[in-house]
Amino acid sequence: MITYEDRRLRTLADQERWTELLGLYRRARAAGGVTEAAPAGHLLAYGAPPELAARLFDPDGGPGTAADEADHDAGPLWEVLATRHSWRRLAPLLGPPPVRRLVLHTRALLGEDLRHGAEPDEEGVPLELAPWEIAGWDERSRVREYLRTGGARRALLALPAGREGLGPVELPEPGEPVRGLAATRLLAACAPWLQVVCVRGSGPDAAAQLAPGGRVTGGYLPFGQAYPGLVQAASDTPAVGSAQGRIALWRVLAAMTGERTVDLREVTALVARLRCFTWSEPTDELRYLHLAVEDPATGLAWAMSGCTPEPSYV
Structure with a gap:
């Protein structure tokens, strides 16, 4: 249901009265928090000139008025902004380090060349997609497609996507559980429904x-084919963007190599040897993930399985 306030905000956006809209956003955020301010924030992040849209994250409006990496509507406000402008345009305008980092990684997901003029990532997550990331990941589905007046579209989360290439498999007896590993903890943190x-x-x-x-x-299936579904599962709520999902998966891969931060050569070697097993279940409907990832070098394997309701922004 479109309320009077929604119509008022859209009118201001249609008339490009961005300064007024920013003032409304700041007052709403200071008074009520993220949810109340979100619709105005989306309109600003999507449609305003970058010099003004970036001020969503500027504390010059006073206490409690600035957006941070948690502010969202159909998706994080920083992700909406990152889909609209290049890093070259946004880099001089963004101050908060967490927001800068996530915008930078979103631009990498969208295919921008960041080899020059971008600060290195604090955890070593590369700003250029690895060949195995690109191989199974359609550029058009890496980040939500945001709509001008609110809302977003996203590819359906389904792994396996269908039964083509699959066949009957007799599973062995369950393997001996291994507890206490950082990689397991990080995988579980990616999506609470898994x-x-x-x-x-x-x-x-x-x-x-x-x-x-x-x-x-x-x-x-190859790990590169499973990887997009894992990133999507790790960014499957409107509060979390694809950049956060990708960073979370690189943390998992680093932990599987025994490191706290990313060693690109170690992760590349790990991905090359991983074996991925996927399966379907009778109860699968629209949104699900069933995957086991095996590292022959360590003799360890991780399985993850679950389904999630359709999110409100789809």
């Missing part, structure tokens, strides 16, 4: 911990 387990054994050994029954429709 069950995550680590075992000593193969991908099917791990899958047997979570898949119902001993027989599934499943098969293997």
Whole structure:
């Protein structure tokens, strides 16, 4: 339902009265917080000139008036802004380091060349997509498609996407659980609706911990093909953007190599040897993920499985 306030905000945006709209945003945020200010913030981030839109994150309006990385409507306000302007335009305008970092990584996801004029990432996450990231990830689906007046579109989260290439598989006995690993904890933190387990054994050994029954429709796929679904699962609420999902997955990969920060050569070698097993379940409907990732070098495998309701922004 479109309220009077919604119409008022859209009228200001249509008339490009951005300074007035920014004032309304700041007053709403100071008085009520993120939710009340969000519609005005989306309109500003999407439509205002970058010099004014970037002021959403500027504290010059007073206490409680500035957006941060948690402010969102159909998606994070910083992500909306990053889809609208290049890093070259935004870099001189953005002050808060967390927002700068996420905008920078969003521009990388959108294919901008950031080899010059961009600060290095604090955790070593590369600002250029790796070949295995690009191989299975359509550029048009890496970041939500935002709409001018509010809302967003996003590719459907489904892994496996269908049963093509899969076949009947008899799962072995469940592998022996391995507890206390950082990679398991980080994977579980990516999406609260996912069950995550680590075992000593193969991908099917791990899958047997979570898949119902001993027989599934499943098969293997390259990690690059599974990776987009993992990033999407890690950024599956309007408060979280694709850049945060990608950073979270690189943290997981770094932890699988035994490191706290990203060593690009170690992660590249890990991805090259990973074996991924995916399966479907009878209860799958629209939004689900079933995947086991096996590292033959360590003898460890992680399985994750779950489904989530359709989010409000789709």
